[in-house]
Amino acid sequence: EDKVVQSPLSLVVHEGDTVTLNCSYEVTNFRSLLWYKQEKKAPTFLFMLTSSGIEKKSGRLSSILDKKELFSILNITATQTGDSAVYLCAVNAGKSTFGDGTTLTVKP
Amino acid sequence: GAVVSQHPSRVICKSGTSVKIECRSLDFQATTMFWYRQFPKQSLMLMATSNEGSKATYEQGVEKDKFLINHASLTLSTLTVTSAHPEDSSFYICSAGTWGEKLFFGSGTQLSVL
Numbered sequence: 001e002d003k004v005v006q007s008p009l010s011l012v013v014h015e016g017d018t019v020t021l022n023c024s025y026e027v028t029n030f031r032s033l034l035w036y037k038q039e040k041k042a043p044t045f046l047f048m049l050t051s052s053g054i055e056k057k058s059g060r061l062s063s064i065l066d067k068k069e070l071f072s073i074l075n076i077t078a079t080q081t082g083d084s085a086v087y088l089c090a091v092n093a094g095k096s097t098f099g100d101g102t103t104l105t106v107k108p
Numbered sequence: 109g110a111v112v113s114q115h116p117s118r119v120i121c122k123s124g125t126s127v128k129i130e131c132r133s134l135d136f137q138a139t140t141m142f143w144y145r146q147f148p149k150q151s152l153m154l155m156a157t158s159n160e161g162s163k164a165t166y167e168q169g170v171e172k173d174k175f176l177i178n179h180a181s182l183t184l185s186t187l188t189v190t191s192a193h194p195e196d197s198s199f200y201i202c203s204a205g206t207w208g209e210k211l212f213f214g215s216g217t218q219l220s221v222l
Contacts (some may be wrong), residue, residue, distance in 0.1 A: 006145075036213075043146070043152075043213050044213070045211070045213075047213065088151065088152070090211075093155050095142070095154060095165075096142065096154065096203075096211065097154070098152045098153075098154070099151065099153050100150070100151045103150050
């Protein structure tokens, strides 16, 4: 059975802090790993990772994949209150398996 | 970017009635659509995978006769909750994509069964 585990489950930081969210997985037929940000309801896409060691970056967010150790991290630098959300990691192995998410709260 | 339209966004119905939820990809052809269910403060739970022109593949524990999925075209999939009961009340989200690529999510449907 495919499995995706995210840690920590929740995180509270202050504006300006840097956070690292973790996602480890055990799947067969790995195709890609994706990060989503979920605010209110539907998730919005952040990154798709398919190759090890290549960092993807978008503004203050960046992510990298390690296919040997089977994990990915999502970094957010200089956090803002608008970054408060649930961050979901999903692995696509024919179908998508989601982790339970990390709830990030950024306080002013 | 790609847009997936899901409606209705909210529906309240009486127990025993059926509810249909539509998921459309507006500017791309989605070979695969997924239906999820989300309970409060929990992650998305995949219910079924829908491929255009073929029968949906349901996850273990999901009743195929209760949650009817139709994927008649490359831009439209529907989920019908048949004979809904209060325990079916939940947030349902669809996503659409092509094989192995990123998914685009609908805005979700909040179903409340009285």
